[in-house]
Amino acid sequence: MKETVYPSAVQGRIVAPASKSYAQRALAAALLVPVSDNPAGWSELRNMGLCNDTSAALDAVRRLGAEIRYGENRGTYYVEGGFLRRRPQELNIGESGLSARLFTPLAAQSPEPVTVTGHGSILKRPVASAMAEPLRRLGASVSFSGDGFLPLTVSGPLRGGTVEVDGSLSSQFITGLLMASPLSAEDTHLAVRRPKSVPYLAMTLEVLHAFGISAAHAADYTEFVIPGRQRYRAAVYNIEGDWSGASCLLVAGAVASLPGGEGVTVDNLNPGSLQADRAIVEALTRAGVPMDFCGRVLTVRRTEVLRAFEFDATDCPDLFPALAALAAFCGGTTVLRGTTRLTHKESDRAATIAAEFAKLGVEVDLSQADVMAVRGLTAPDGKLRVRDTSLDSHNDHRIAMATAVAALRADRAVVIDGAEAVNKSYPEFWNDLKNICLK
Template sequence: MKYLKINPSSLCGKIKIPPSKSMSHRAVICAGLSEEKSVIDDIIFSQDIIATCEAMKALGISIDIVEKNLQDYKKIYIEGRKKLKLINNSIDCKESGSTLRFLIPIALLTGDKITFKGSGKLVERPLNVYYEIFDKQGIEYSNHNGNLPLEVKGSLSHGEYKVKGNISSQFISGLLFTLPLLKGDSKIIITTELESKAYIDLTLQMLKTFNIEIENNNYEEFYIKGNQKYISKDYKVEGDFSQAAFWLVGGIIGEKISCCNLEMDSLQGDKVILDIIKKMGGNIKIKEDFVEVSKSQTKGIVIDASQCPDLVPILAVLGSVSDGTTKIINAERLRIKECDRLKAITNELKILGANIEELEDGLVIQGRKTLNGGVVDSWNDHRIAMALAVASIKCTESVIIKGSNAVSKSYPQFWNDFKKLGGNIHECCVGK
């Protein structure tokens, strides 16, 4: 089996942050639901974005690549349809939770029988929110002992939807994409405190960009008028703060890194990484169009991860080499991501020599000056792989990562960028 070996070295330089995966999903979907042609600029075809594009094609949407540059950024034309037309009744969402949960209600606009497939951890990730809606509305569905593949046939009805706020916001976004196209008005009632509000903000922002209006009543109720129309739009995807977080931490524990292609007025929840680094005492300069960080000794703090769960793996790395204690709380939902991220990051950082304890809904980390090194596993999770790569900066010995290709899920160019910033990596074989 091939592994990636990283010899410890400090990262330094300037990097263009890839486009937001969250915004890319949303732009592709909204453009596909519009009636004419849209141009979406700065798309990187990670495995998740490929899954969403292929899903939209299965619903009759035309997507063409019209430009490609040396950094693998693409411009695409999307020819939307007034009425979706099922071209392929089997949609493979690969390992993308966003694709699956966004597209299920959208696909019901066709009224046809459709099968949703997936791979990896996605096969068993919960869909109970939709099952409850299907039962209530008499929509036919079947699955494999609660897992994918899911076969569904029927049409959503306008009306009142009650959804818990402490489950994935992807379910709410899926309904927000779909309900404006129904004949009557609808309302989504959030029955518990809504977590990951920023992801709902991103959905509402993209919907507004494409002419869809939603009334947000303090994240407790969403009012959706029916018979709305998506209008095509040319849109450039902004940089991804969740990906920038790896390089920002890399600069704090390395030498100096400047991150370009970031919007300082972005609604992305993971922009909070800037505030977290400040609170931990990191050297950070925020300019109009880039963020610069430089080597500094950070201190442990308490981090509430309820609104920024994707930051937990890289924040665990930063906590592992900070002074004092870092405590990450309200992170229980990480157990149903691409892997159980709390268990994964705890296990692998322990192998590297970190003093880290796994709690039911978080982590407690006692910082050390350095880590050791060793053979670790990505758990087939892109964020675990990237976090472990950054951890290598503070190791005294090499770090060997099994499953390093997991980064293709969200950031296919990660290892090229790692090398560009001075990372010393090469493939190797371990065992038979």
């Protein structure tokens, strides 16, 4: 699928998509509520949008025993637990890295083998090798091909115990262990080396608490103690708006709205959210972007001059594409740190940003270790000088969104190939973007 993006000013009001990170965690927690707890075994999940990743998680919880009913209100789902009421031989988690690392430890609680697989880019990401040894130490049987990729087959159950986990590349497997370990016969002690994306671990603990699970942890998230033989409790849970999906729309307001105009307003953003990508507000502030927060409504306006800034995105790597789009219009060179977190995303995201933004006339320097330096706009008319009108998402949803936003201030239209990649996290992105473009 191709999308043509024409130079345009933006203005208007939209609603942030639901957080897929919270939705996948809440679905897993609702699955783990014992079916014997009926009639209190049904959880109510509100404001849950269906992107590809959330749909994959929904399919996984069904296969693992949950019953699903759809509420009358849009986005409301009723989930009856009953973990392992059904014994699937296979779980297909699509292209979702979180679901791969979340549902593998859950599947490892099954006494019968379960194969976790997917399709597309997830099969090129070495997610299996990092999970195998910790799961074995906790009592699971694990097998996978020698290259470290999915598919991976596990069986258990996990017994608990003490295990060390590398947290330097992703927090998602730790999330899976945190959610599976309360079902183990013994307590589980997790020692985490070099934890990254710590806000996502805080999100997991928040969801666990909402569903009645306790877990102790060190202040720096390097140690966790999860008591065994716990019981999940059904809950009414509101899925908050997604700061990751909203980040590009906020940048659109910062760089492409009318100077002195109404800007872009995004609803359903929790200012106190534990989502790591709430840090986009700090980046916008450093760039000098005018903003107004009223409750859960954030309005971003454009100012005539944006300033280059420094920002460490180690704990929020999904912001890199949006940050590059913002930096493209800031005077001077913006320095973004944390690029080592980008290698095993849907694309080699740092290299992809450099390649695709170069087509828009934006210089992105990756010569320094763990650093992305973006040289801001120098054209006197405030427009990017497009060198190649054919852009490619590289099947990466965040690349598709960020290049579209940057192209709003280009000197001519561009065509983005692979535009359907946005379905992974934000299926309504193209409609929302068109609705705020001024005709």
